[in-house]
Amino acid sequence: MFDVIIQDASLRFGNHCVFEKLNLTLKGGKWTCLLGGSGVGKTSLLRLIADLPAGETDGKILCQDGFPVSNRIAWMAQQDLLLPWFTVLENITLGQRLRRSWADILKRRPILPPEVQDKAMSILEKVGLTEKAHVLPQTLSGGQRQRAALARTLMENRPLVLMDEPFGALDAITRLNLQDLACELLKNRTVLLITHDPLEALRLGHDVYHLRGQPAQLTDAITPPGEIPRSLEDNNLMALQGKLLDRLRHESLLEPLAGEQ
Numbered sequence: 001m002f003d004v005i006i007q008d009a010s011l012r013f014g015n016h017c018v019f020e021k022l023n024l025t026l027k028g029g030k031w032t033c034l035l036g037g038s039g040v041g042k043t044s045l046l047r048l049i050a051d052l053p054a055g056e057t058d059g060k061i062l063c064q065d066g067f068p069v070s071n072r073i074a075w076m077a078q079q080d081l082l083l084p085w086f087t088v089l090e091n092i093t094l095g096q097r098l099r100r101s102w103a104d105i106l107k108r109r110p111i112l113p114p115e116v117q118d119k120a121m122s123i124l125e126k127v128g129l130t131e132k133a134h135v136l137p138q139t140l141s142g143g144q145r146q147r148a149a150l151a152r153t154l155m156e157n158r159p160l161v162l163m164d165e166p167f168g169a170l171d172a173i174t175r176l177n178l179q180d181l182a183c184e185l186l187k188n189r190t191v192l193l194i195t196h197d198p199l200e201a202l203r204l205g206h207d208v209y210h211l212r213g214q215p216a217q218l219t220d221a222i223t224p225p226g227e228i229p230r231s232l233e234d235n236n237l238m239a240l241q242g243k244l245l246d247r248l249r250h251e252s253l254l255e256p257l258a259g260e261q
């Protein structure tokens with residue numbers, strides 16, 4: 001487990017400075033949650049960490065252990081990005097399929113070696129999708145599709161997991177269940193989760209940040225007490241949610257006022 005240090009990150013699209021000299025440490029093996037209004041720069045920050053930038057960028061992404069961050073990242077998005085013509089099993093082993101070498105192909109090695117297939121089936125069992133391994137994604141519910149996407153993320157077995165509103169489109173109960181499942185299965189990974197839901201951030205985040213303004217800046221971290229996923233019956237959580245909602249609402253009320261001046 002290693003910290004990921006984002007140092008003096010800047011992003012600009014022409015005259016639009018999204019953020020400038022932004023600093024953030026993702027603690028090793030912990031969940032960092034990021035809230036913020038639409039268009040403030042959350043996804044852009046994720047893309048910058050994953051080295052998928054658009055626009056002019058600056059700054060450094062450092063791993064505490066000195067190794068580069070590339071090849072250590074798994075990504076989970078709001079859209080499950082399952083390929084409709086592949087079965088669930090084929091989808092979750094997509095990375096392994098795409099990384100087949102010419103030698104594997106020329107030597108006619110199986111597309112999925114037995115050990116990869118076993119690992120995939122064991123992950124599908126963990127996310128409760130054993131029965132769905134050989135069906136197409138179109139036959140799955142929204143929650144099942146996101147569980148398949150989580151399984152694909154787990155197949156990649158990367159220490160740093162970047163999640164861009166992965167539960168945003170789900171109903172409240174499915175969302176809570178998937179939050180619990182993700183917490184269990186991503187234990188000891190370093191996770192950066194973007195969400196619009198303060199309760200989700202407070203249930204899952206060891207550190208919760210709010211990105212606001214233009215150029216965007218991070219507020220100080222909120223560090224709710226207790227293990228994650230935190231219980232909904234935790235009074236602390238509800239009190240913090242109230243404060244955070246107030247802060248987020250205050251920001252959205254300020255925006256049109258600033259525009260009027």
Ligand SMILES: Nc1ncnc2c1ncn2[C@@H]1O[C@H](COP(=O)(O)OP(=O)(O)OP(=O)(O)O)[C@@H](O)[C@H]1O
Nearest residue numbers: 013018036037038039040041042043044045054055
């Ligand atoms: N390729 C691009 N070219 C120009 N501007 C861009 C590009 N990508 C993003 N932007 C701008 O950068 C800003 C930040 O976008 P970003 O997608 O990071 O926001 P966000 O906080 O993730 O928003 P949301 O919560 O709505 O997804 C926005 O103003 C957006 O219009």
